[in-house]
Amino acid sequence: MNAAPFSDKKPSNGISATFHNNYDLFVNQALPAGQIAGIVTLLASIGWEGTKAKGLTHIYAQSGRPKDELCWTLLASQVNPRSLTIQFGTKWVDGVEVPNIFSIPNDTEAYNSGYSAAGSYSNKSVVTDEFSDGSQVIPPNAYYQVAKKFYEGFLARLGNPAPINHNIFGSYMGYQNSITPGKFNIYLGGYGSQPLHPYFVDGLKSQANARRVLNTQNQTYGSDFQFFQHGLHEKINLMTNCYVGLNEPDESMFAYAAVNEMQRKYLAGIKKTIAYMSPWSEAVTLATDLPWKGPGWNLKYTEEDERDYFRIKAHHITPIWAISFISVVSQIIAHGWVMWDSERFETSKTPENLTENDFLTSKGRFDWVSPEGNPRPTLPAEDSAIKYPFRPLVGVDVAIDNLTITQIINQFTSAGYHPQHLAYTCVSKKDAESAAVTKTVPAYKGSDGTAHLITKDKLNYGQNTILHLADKKDGFCIGASYGERYYIYYFNPYRSPLQHGVLGEYLSVTLPNGRVVEMGSRNGRTSHFIYA
Secondary structure (H helix, E strand, O other): OOOOOOOOEEEOOOOOOOOOOOOOHHOOOOOOOOOOOEEOOOEEHHHHHHHHOOOEEEEEEOOOOOOEEEEEEEEEHHHHOEEEEEEEEEEEOOOOOEEEEEEEEEEEEHHHHHHHHHOOOOOOOOEEEEEEEOOOOOOHHHHHHHHHHHHHHHOOOHHOOOOOHHHHHEEEHHHOOOOOOHHEEEEOOOOEOOOHHHHHHHHHOOHHHHOEEOOOOOOOOEEOEEEEHHHHOOOOOOEOOOOOOOOOOOOOOOHHHHHHHHHHHHHOOOOOEEEEEOOOOOOOOOOOOHHHHOOOOEEEEEOOOOOOOEEEEEEOOHHHHHHHHHHHHHHHHHOEEEEEEOOOOOOOOOOOOOOOHHHHHHOEEEEEEOOOOOOOOOOOOOOOOOOOOOOOOHHHHHHOHHHHHHHHHHHHOOOOOOOOOOOEEEEOOOOOOOOOEEEEOOOOOOOOOOOEEEOOEOOOOOOOOHHHHHOOOOEEEEEEEOOEEEEEEEEEOOOOOOOOOOEEEEEEEEEOOOOOOEEEOOOOOOOOEEEE
């Protein structure tokens, strides 16, 4: 029977399918100390102070904001001078294969570069790097040695804080920040999803195992991830990439693999991780999200003729379901999330603030469409301070709106009631014609004898419920209870949001105190949160 009548968190009224943000319509709130929620573009109408009032803590900006509130990704161009060279692979020059030679700094040059760069930041700034991407790259075979010395200098200028006391999160390159392969894949090239492979199961049993990296050529795992080999875990933290690997034929394993990766980082001894998300996303195994694929986004521009619009071809947006799930679990398991983007400006809700975009125009991806042949409007200059966004930002709104869920969960955690995996019974139908199927989904216990979720606050080694859920393609169900109060968060990435009502999952969830809550019908790929 139900423990008590419950409240059912629904998306805020501001969540809508617009290009622009609507988070100004959300309630004001504040995150617990030390938690992170960062964005790039902010609404000009309420500014940064009004944006912070919605629960945000950091803004992507190189200057003009307090250091404690800055996010930034350091570029390889900041690592100079460079007096050494190193070969990484080969390249073809005039039909001849020759060594590919890169300039790199020596230890002193790397240290001094880090010391210089740190002058723009504080230990509360959220800092990442892309030293192995873009121009003047540090090649992968030199990255860790250079990064180690760079961050030694960086931290020295900040007073040498321990990792738990700063927000430096290392490389944003997936192969430099992911201990585990994406989507539980065990084969080279991103194939063969096996959540219960010994590599994943063993990796949750001890700190030593959690540090192991999988050799996807022979499926062995005898070596530590290079981040640990070079001792960087003793100096900095490490982000978790949560936007690469979507927009593919089967992206369903993405959600639980991200949970496993975040949990494994804490079990491995990394003090902090954050989910690094974006309003747009990239595929890995297929070029399904190339900006020039598909018809593009149609942006209505004028009221005079509603048939006139701009067609903008940009990256596909990150699937909203993925942002919804990751934005919740990263605040529960980890130290929060940052919403990264290459577009960095204050935004407007008015389409007339759409500006020119020389890059998109030069690529033929910024077109004016008018069936009646009306002339293309003259747009404001590209350097305008306030702009209308070039692609939908609703994913950012979803992440901000979900901060209200983590506010409630934090009330329980602060009172000593840590989130646990919850056992539940599910009754569902594949389609209208098929018979209903009843399934009982257990919650597995870890080394502390409970089903406590592995989080930054609870290193429950051996707790592998997430792997079983991924293997069986069952929904993620966590919660806590004390007295008459409780909450339940449920999400199933393997079912469609269109499977609702009689086609939804009818859930009976058992709370830690033994009470059973009937949640009714729940659809897929949707954050369901109830509380009493």
